Amino acid sequence: MRYVSTRGTAPHLPFDEAMLTGLARDGGLYVPETIPTLGADQIAAMEGLPYEEVAAQVMQPFLGESFTPDELRGAIERAYAGFSHPARAPLVQLAPRHHLLELFHGPTLAFKDFAMQLIGQLFQIALARTGRRITIVGATSGDTGSAAIEAFRGLPNVEVFILYPHGRVSEVQRRQMTTPVESNVHALAIDGHFDDAQARLKDLFNDHAFRDEVGLAGVNSINWGRVLAQVVYYFTAAVSLGAPHRPVAFSVPTGNFGDILAGTVARRMGLPVARLIVATNQNDILHRALTTGEYRTTKVAPSISPSMDIQVSSNFERALFWAYGGDAAAVAQLMDELRSDGGFTISQGALQALREAYASGRASEDETLATIRDTFAATGELLCPHSAVGVKVAAEHLAPGLPMVTLATAHPAKFPDAVEKATGIRPPLPPHMADLMARPERITRVENDAEALKSLVRSRRSE
Ligand SMILES: Cc1ncc(COP(=O)(O)O)c(C=O)c1O
Numbered sequence: 001m002r003y004v005s006t007r008g009t010a011p012h013l014p015f016d017e018a019m020l021t022g023l024a025r026d027g028g029l030y031v032p033e034t035i036p037t038l039g040a041d042q043i044a045a046m047e048g049l050p051y052e053e054v055a056a057q058v059m060q061p062f063l064g065e066s067f068t069p070d071e072l073r074g075a076i077e078r079a080y081a082g083f084s085h086p087a088r089a090p091l092v093q094l095a096p097r098h099h100l101l102e103l104f105h106g107p108t109l110a111f112k113d114f115a116m117q118l119i120g121q122l123f124q125i126a127l128a129r130t131g132r133r134i135t136i137v138g139a140t141s142g143d144t145g146s147a148a149i150e151a152f153r154g155l156p157n158v159e160v161f162i163l164y165p166h167g168r169v170s171e172v173q174r175r176q177m178t179t180p181v182e183s184n185v186h187a188l189a190i191d192g193h194f195d196d197a198q199a200r201l202k203d204l205f206n207d208h209a210f211r212d213e214v215g216l217a218g219v220n221s222i223n224w225g226r227v228l229a230q231v232v233y234y235f236t237a238a239v240s241l242g243a244p245h246r247p248v249a250f251s252v253p254t255g256n257f258g259d260i261l262a263g264t265v266a267r268r269m270g271l272p273v274a275r276l277i278v279a280t281n282q283n284d285i286l287h288r289a290l291t292t293g294e295y296r297t298t299k300v301a302p303s304i305s306p307s308m309d310i311q312v313s314s315n316f317e318r319a320l321f322w323a324y325g326g327d328a329a330a331v332a333q334l335m336d337e338l339r340s341d342g343g344f345t346i347s348q349g350a351l352q353a354l355r356e357a358y359a360s361g362r363a364s365e366d367e368t369l370a371t372i373r374d375t376f377a378a379t380g381e382l383l384c385p386h387s388a389v390g391v392k393v394a395a396e397h398l399a400p401g402l403p404m405v406t407l408a409t410a411h412p413a414k415f416p417d418a419v420e421k422a423t424g425i426r427p428p429l430p431p432h433m434a435d436l437m438a439r440p441e442r443i444t445r446v447e448n449d450a451e452a453l454k455s456l457v458r459s460r461r462s463e
Pocket residue numbers: 110142143144221253254255256257258259260307308386387409410
């Protein structure tokens with residue numbers, strides 16, 4: 001199993017190297033040369049299996065020789081041992097045909113834990129083999145950062161730098177990043193939006209001398225390992241609703257396109273996913289692109305679902321690569337236009353392929369609040385604002401006889417202000433985080449400037 005870059009000129013790599021590398025050296029994202037498929041019998045046999053067993057069956061075909069089956073199974077067991085729900089990703093019913101997939105029972109209360117806890121384990125195995133020292137730099141709108149810090153804090157041979165947009169994450173998210181005491185953790189508040197943080201991160205990766213000097217590694221969903229780990233819960237959810245004998249639809253609160261890309265991979269592996277719905281907040285570039293064929297960035301409008309306040313949606317590049325039939329030169333050209341003109345036009349053929357793959361919708365701020373309120377009144381389920389965006393858009397796509405699953409991407413307690421505004425209830429943090437608001441914070445401000453960031457990383461690494 002080899003991995004190739006969406007822009008076509010970076011070296012082909014095995015899974016472990018692609019995982020440790022993050023962004024390809026030509027600025028593209030790694031994808032597998034071919035997507036392995038599972039037969040209907042194999043999928044049917046997943047019914048009733050523990051989450052960990054399904055994870056091993058789904059992921060192993062992507063790993064080639066990089067990790068043995070025993071190494072993978074050990075990593076999976078350790079990754080999910082700390083989750084607070086025995087099912088790991090339980091399904092709850094909201095309405096006769098509408099289910100919620102709760103992805104917030106991991107240590108940092110968001111779906112990111114599914115992938116981050118696992119790649120934390122896989123990184124440790126891979127680094128122990130080589131004795132390499134790495135520097136992880138991540139960009140976050142709140143949840144990736146806390147999950148990465150939780151997965152990598154205190155590890156020898158790893159420094160973790162997380163860039164978050166100053167003043168644009170929730171207080172719980174910020175404190176999750178700024179209160180860990182381990183000296184290998186560095187939470188950096190950047191002036192700007194998430195898109196600025198992600199752009200600076202890519203600047204660092206595209207400076208090859210710097211990336212080699214510090215052993216740069218990435219844990220955003222530019223990292224294929226992140227996407228792969230998220231494929232698993234599409235299988236567990238669909239199988240428990242009757243797959244492979246019955247198709248299932250998914251509504252996915254979307255920002256950087258990693259989670260819905262994982263659903264795309266599940267479908268390409270053979271899971272009968274009838275619909276994959278891109279649910280966006282008022283920063284609706286993806287909904288506009290799928291509707292009009294024009295991918296045009298505008299100013300980010302801060303919302304009550306801040307983790308999805310994104311205009312430059314990194315993983316859309318992988319979806320474009322597949323929609324353009326693997327034409328890396330065409331993708332490289334679009335990405336050049338994005339950088340120089342702030343957008344691009346999707347070709348008719350690719351747009352048709354994207355529309356076959358995805359439906360889409362958006363939720364305004366008022367609609368998001370109304371969905372939190374109405375869902376609580378009807379079912380007693382408290383939604384975080386991101387999950388509410390997914391539920392609102394799902395409701396517009398319900399179809400007779402087709403089970404719909406909305407991904408609940410974060411715990412409501414991470415966004416208590418929005419939840420309280422909608423319902424009057426302020427959801428408490430779970431016991432392991434009960435004193436979060438009293439813990440001392442360590443915050444470093446950093447300019448929105450790649451050179452400033454590089455010198456900060458260099459000096460902190462040598463301390
Ligand atoms: C809570 C939450 N929901 C949804 C999303 C969007 O997911 P993705 O970026 O994979 O599209 C994010 C950010 O990634 C998030 O943190």
